[in-house]
Amino acid sequence: MLLTLLFSMSVALLIFLLCLGFIKKYVVPQSTFQKRLNSINDLNTVDASRIINNMHTKREQEKDDLSFYNRVINPLIGKLERNFFELTPSSLAGTIQQKLTVAGLKKKLSVGGFSIIWAIFVCFATYFAYRYTTLNVLTPIQIVLWLLLGAVAGGILPIIILHSVIAKRQAKILRQLPEVLDLMCVSVQAGLTFDAAVKKIVQRAHGPLIDELREVLDDMSMGVARRQALKSMAKRCEVPELSLFVSSIIQAEHLGTSISNTLTIQADNMRERRRQSIKEEALKAPIKILFPLVIFIFPALFVVILVPLILNLIKQF
The missing domain is CATH 1.20.920 (Histone Acetyltransferase; Chain A)
Known part of the structure; x- marks a missing residue:
């Protein structure tokens, strides 16, 4: 019984494969898309993959162009x-x-x-x-x-x-500025130019300040002078510390002094400014916590402490 079932399945599979081969060879028409694929297969693998990717990209763009939103x-x-x-x-x-x-x-x-x-x-x-x-x-x-x-x-x-x-x-830019200056200082001291150091930082970091530095590189690649690109960045951000850094770089370039020393001084200056701002915020904490104490904590303490005393006094008198 089992042998008969296996023989029947084998014969059915053989007939199916013969029919499938006949249909693929004689029944299915050669459409224009299949002819294009056949011509691509005659090319080398690199060109074929590039053409297929371009066709796929073009097809996706056509779909996007025909979408209801566009x-x-x-x-x-x-x-x-x-x-x-x-x-x-x-x-x-x-x-x-x-x-x-x-x-x-x-x-x-x-x-x-x-x-x-x-x-x-x-x-x-x-x-x-x-x-x-x-x-x-x-x-x-x-x-x-x-x-x-x-x-x-x-x-x-x-x-x-x-x-x-x-x-x-602006707070994110100010928080990120000392770290970027340290990276610039290390890169320049390692032998890179200022532009190469900025490019290396842009490739490996992210954030609003990194986006602004990327736009500076784009402006410089379009032919804008470095000082003008840096001034535009300072104008776009409106952060006093960043404007001070840009002014120091432009002055160092104008006077011909070492950019490495300028970056070192600016990094130390920015780090000290950040330390002072953190101390200032810490000194403001007692004043800021005074309002939650008066509004939320003190009334709860008064209720817990004074209500039992008031109830005892009412019972006694």
Whole structure:
């Protein structure tokens, strides 16, 4: 019985393989895609893989170009950004652009995009204020005041968020600056030039300061002078310590002094500044902890200590 079953399965498998070979050889047509693959197989392996990768990349780009986001949403957003940019005053547009650059959002958010976000915040805050006035019985003056308060709050909130992003980024740059200066100093003392040291640091580290140094290298590769690229970096960051470092490097280059000694002095100076800032924050800690003590801890202690005494006094009298 078992031998008969095995023989039947073998015959069925043989018939299946014969049919499959016949179909592949005579039935399946040679499509244009298969002809292209056959021609690629005649080439060497490197060229064939390169052509296949290019075909795959091109096909993916065509899919992305035909997507709903690229056909409808992206052009609509671009048109809205251009319209809001035209409505924004020129003086205010320059200020917003500078703030976005300092926040590191220059490539992610345009002036028109920030104006759209600002308008959305104003509309939502005004709407919530209007809903509050409809749910409560208020006089006309109070309704107008609430609507004005909602519009002002919605207009101020994006600016507060942007300044918060700027402060956090500047703090990260200031925290990373002494380490980068130490690496530059070691690299230059090892025999590298200043540009090569910066390039080596950019390849091996990450962070907002590293992104700015990468942009400095890109500007220099485009033909911008080193001092101009460094000045642009200091202007983009608006960090006093970084501006001091840039000024010292430009002065050392102008006077022809040793950049290694300049970097050593600046590294020691930045490390001492960071140590002093940490001490300053530590001295501020007792004052900052005073408010949580008065608001949260002292009332709980008074309840635990004084309530039993008060209850005992009430029982006695």
